[in-house]
Amino acid sequence: MHILVCIKQVPDSAQIRVHPVTNTIMRQGVPAIVNPYDLVALEEALRLKDRTSARVTVLTMGPPQAESALRKALSFGADEAILLTDRAFAGADTLATSYALAAAIRKIRDDMPVDLVFTGKQTIDGDTAQVGPGIATRLGMQLLTYVSRIDRVDLERGEITVQRRAEGGVQVLRTRLPAVITVLEGINEMRFATMPDMFRAARYGLTVWDREAAGIGDVTKIGLKGSPTVVSRVFAPTPRAQKAEIIQTQSEQPDDLVATLLAKMFTKHPPLRAAICPRAVQRT
Amino acid sequence: MNENFDVIVVGAGPSGNAAAYTLARSGMRVLQIERGEYPGSKNVQGAILYADALERIIPDFREDAPLERHLIEQRVWMLDDTSYVGSAYRSADFSKPPFNRYTIIRAQFDKWFSQKVREAGVLVICETTVTGLLLDGQRVVGVQTDRAGGSIYADAVILADGVNSQLARKAGFRPEIEPREVALAVKEIHFLPEETIQSRFNVTGDEGVVIEMAGKITQGMVGTGFLYTNKESIAIGVGCLLSDFRKQKTSPYALLDRMKAHPAIAPLLAGGEMKEYTAHLIPEGGYHSIPPIYGDGWLMVGDAGMFVNGVHREGSNLAMTTGRLAAETLIALRSERKPFSARNLARYRASLDESFVMRDLRKYKNLPRIVEKNPQFFTAYPELMNKAAHTLISVDGVDKKAKERAIRQRFVAARSRLGLLGDFFKLWRAFE
Ligand SMILES: Cc1cc2nc3c(=O)[nH]c(=O)nc-3n(C[C@H](O)[C@H](O)[C@H](O)COP(=O)(O)OP(=O)(O)OC[C@H]3O[C@@H](n4cnc5c(N)ncnc54)[C@H](O)[C@@H]3O)c2cc1C
Numbered sequence: 001m002h003i004l005v006c007i008k009q010v011p012d013s014a015q016i017r018v019h020p021v022t023n024t025i026m027r028q029g030v031p032a033i034v035n036p037y038d039l040v041a042l043e044e045a046l047r048l049k050d051r052t053s054a055r056v057t058v059l060t061m062g063p064p065q066a067e068s069a070l071r072k073a074l075s076f077g078a079d080e081a082i083l084l085t086d087r088a089f090a091g092a093d094t095l096a097t098s099y100a101l102a103a104a105i106r107k108i109r110d111d112m113p114v115d116l117v118f119t120g121k122q123t124i125d126g127d128t129a130q131v132g133p134g135i136a137t138r139l140g141m142q143l144l145t146y147v148s149r150i151d152r153v154d155l156e157r158g159e160i161t162v163q164r165r166a167e168g169g170v171q172v173l174r175t176r177l178p179a180v181i182t183v184l185e186g187i188n189e190m191r192f193a194t195m196p197d198m199f200r201a202a203r204y205g206l207t208v209w210d211r212e213a214a215g216i217g218d219v220t221k222i223g224l225k226g227s228p229t230v231v232s233r234v235f236a237p238t239p240r241a242q243k244a245e246i247i248q249t250q251s252e253q254p255d256d257l258v259a260t261l262l263a264k265m266f267t268k269h270p271p272l273r274a275a276i277c278p279r280a281v282q283r284t
Numbered sequence: 285m286n287e288n289f290d291v292i293v294v295g296a297g298p299s300g301n302a303a304a305y306t307l308a309r310s311g312m313r314v315l316q317i318e319r320g321e322y323p324g325s326k327n328v329q330g331a332i333l334y335a336d337a338l339e340r341i342i343p344d345f346r347e348d349a350p351l352e353r354h355l356i357e358q359r360v361w362m363l364d365d366t367s368y369v370g371s372a373y374r375s376a377d378f379s380k381p382p383f384n385r386y387t388i389i390r391a392q393f394d395k396w397f398s399q400k401v402r403e404a405g406v407l408v409i410c411e412t413t414v415t416g417l418l419l420d421g422q423r424v425v426g427v428q429t430d431r432a433g434g435s436i437y438a439d440a441v442i443l444a445d446g447v448n449s450q451l452a453r454k455a456g457f458r459p460e461i462e463p464r465e466v467a468l469a470v471k472e473i474h475f476l477p478e479e480t481i482q483s484r485f486n487v488t489g490d491e492g493v494v495i496e497m498a499g500k501i502t503q504g505m506v507g508t509g510f511l512y513t514n515k516e517s518i519a520i521g522v523g524c525l526l527s528d529f530r531k532q533k534t535s536p537y538a539l540l541d542r543m544k545a546h547p548a549i550a551p552l553l554a555g556g557e558m559k560e561y562t563a564h565l566i567p568e569g570g571y572h573s574i575p576p577i578y579g580d581g582w583l584m585v586g587d588a589g590m591f592v593n594g595v596h597r598e599g600s601n602l603a604m605t606t607g608r609l610a611a612e613t614l615i616a617l618r619s620e621r622k623p624f625s626a627r628n629l630a631r632y633r634a635s636l637d638e639s640f641v642m643r644d645l646r647k648y649k650n651l652p653r654i655v656e657k658n659p660q661f662f663t664a665y666p667e668l669m670n671k672a673a674h675t676l677i678s679v680d681g682v683d684k685k686a687k688e689r690a691i692r693q694r695f696v697a698a699r700s701r702l703g704l705l706g707d708f709f710k711l712w713r714a715f716e
Binding site for chain 1: 287321322325391407408409412429431432433434436475557559
């Protein structure tokens with residue numbers, strides 16, 4: 001089995017500042033990290049690798065510095081790493097990004113068929129969750145989003161069974177391979193790399209593809225040119241001045257307090273009609 | 285696993301980077317291990333870089349190093365509760381390249397330095413902690429890390445692991461550090477627009493200012509404060525002996541908060557956004573606290589060897605110089621085909637003794653003890669000087685002679701004639 005994991009290097013959003021005067025995002029000095037959601041996807045892929053001796057390739061599109069993200073993925077145990085980098089890719093929105101990634105995946109497929117493509121749930125810098133679905137659509141692969149568990153991969157039958165977190169419950173889904181899976185956060189914890197893997201990652205000779213090497217001819221589909229999304233304004237939201245509500249009851253007894261609190265919560269947020277998983281309805 | 289290197293460098297601060305870079309440039313196979321997520325991630329932000337030490341390692345560093353501002357003015361302030369007396373030196377000559385001192389942001393600078401180290405051919409492994417030294421009898425033969433399969437061997441290990449140097453203590457190469465040998469420093473970064481910094485500090489372009497401070501800000505403890513201008517931020521901090529913090533039961537954070545509220549300091553920071561708060565130890569013990577710095581198969585550089593000149597707030601340059609000299613010692617021995625034995629590595633100590641590092645530390649060797657025993661230099665004198673300035677400057681109908689007499693009386697009342705003489709003598713001895 002060949003698993004491809006798409007990762008992105010992002011600025012550590014916890015450390016981003018908005019310029020106090022100009023209100024622009026100040027990226028200077030903000031460390032670059034691997035999008036945390038992508039690490040969850042990678043770990044899930046590596047666990048599949050441990051179970052089935054799959055081959056794991058990581059792919060990223062980004063500036064040359066994104067190399068460090070790939071090396072990190074290699075240190076955790078990915079087998080191969082490909083960096084897609086070209087000035088022509090700069091300024092890409094999700095449409096252009098998924099176009100370029102899909103092109104690269106086609107090229108990778110020529111070498112070795114890809115059974116599964118993993119991505120994180122979304123990135124922490126864009127929060128769109130569109131690139132995974134974009135890749136699936138372009139490559140005509142099955143799409144499974146917000147996957148919380150991989151139950152089974154049946155290569156013989158070309159099938160995968162997963163659990164998907166959805167509002168009101170969990171869906172158990174089965175589909176055919178090849179498929180794109182976007183992985184839910186928090187479902188695993190990244191492993192601690194071994195020293196030999198650290199050495200291998202540091203010494204690994206990365207595959208670097210520019211636009212041409214990735215087999216992309218049409219420059220109007222990539223980078224800024226291929227990106228219809230326009231960021232019209234960036235601003236820091238004004239903090240809400242809303243005060244916390246203090247709930248009091250006559251008796252001051254915990255039972256009464258809890259009952260009042262619950263009543264308040266349910267008037268504000270009515271219980272969800274759990275339409276997806278019938279068993280969940282019975283339980284509530 | 286059978287990984288073998290000529291040298292393993294533990295730590296990717298200025299000392300480790302200087303050593304690793306120098307070694308690799310002469311063809312040694314070098315492994316550098318850093319516990320931080322990336323080089324610089326563990327290092328306190330905002331510092332002064334002394335060009336000379338780096339120039340001797342990377343002559344053309346100015347071309348691409350992330351430098352903030354070059355310093356054209358140094359102010360020294362003695363603070364009382366609401367005032368300060370100070371001096372300043374500013375020179376247009378400091379505005380002529382090549383510049384001598386810069387402000388830097390360590391996280392960025394260390395990253396840049398590390399990139400150079402990699403390009404020189406060093407294998408740099410981050411997020412990995414060296415947990416112990418591998419010994420063959422007394423000889424260091426490699427390191428143990430916190431990762432599975434993590435024993436690695438080398439002909440020599442350079443300990444560039446900073447002030448705590450747990451490795452050296454664990455291996456018994458050095459005694460525990462005394463709380464009076466280290467200062468605990470806290471530092472914050474305040475972001476402000478470039479133009480605000482330029483107008484507030486009376487500079488243009490990339491010119492910058494340093495303010496060194498002493499006096500009431502340390503609330504009677506032995507220590508100093510500082511303020512540096514970066515391009516778009518101000519670094520401000522204060523450090524005092526750890527033993528004093530213990531005695532006074534003050535928190536460094538409260539100390540810095542009080543300092544920031546000082547009426548001479550607050551306006552400099554006004555409107556800024558505080559971003560980083562960091563605390564770190566600085567070796568302040570000086571010459572007498574330098575531990576053994578070499579042995580069979582190992583060398584110690586930078587803060588690990590307590591190489592900091594507290595009087596002039598120089599640390600990173602001593603770190604780089606000791607790192608370079610350690611590397612050059614190994615390179616020379618290798619070319620002479622001599623083993624890295626303690627006897628041969630004694631050359632490292634000899635080359636340090638010859639350099640400004642030991643000369644400067646020797647010069648101030650008694651200072652740490654003198655200031656520790658004489659807190660009046662940080663308490664009574666700043667107060668007296670502020671009062672004196674106030675008296676002299678106020679125009680209030682009192683004649684100048686009477687003012688001078690009043691000032692003199694205050695000094696004598698505070699320290700007695702003999703005390704003044706003694707203090708003068710002590711200071712003179714400490715700096716001679
Ligand atoms: C608040 C403050 C302000 C300062 N201002 C200045 C200044 O303006 N100018 C100046 O020249 N100096 C200044 N100094 C001093 C200067 O920072 C130090 O002297 C200098 O950083 C020492 O360099 P080093 O390489 O020896 O140690 P460090 O910079 O401390 O680097 C040690 C490295 O080793 C790593 N490490 C430690 N243990 C292990 C381990 N077991 N395994 C793997 N890695 C490990 C650490 O993560 C770290 O990256 C200041 C210090 C402080 C605290």
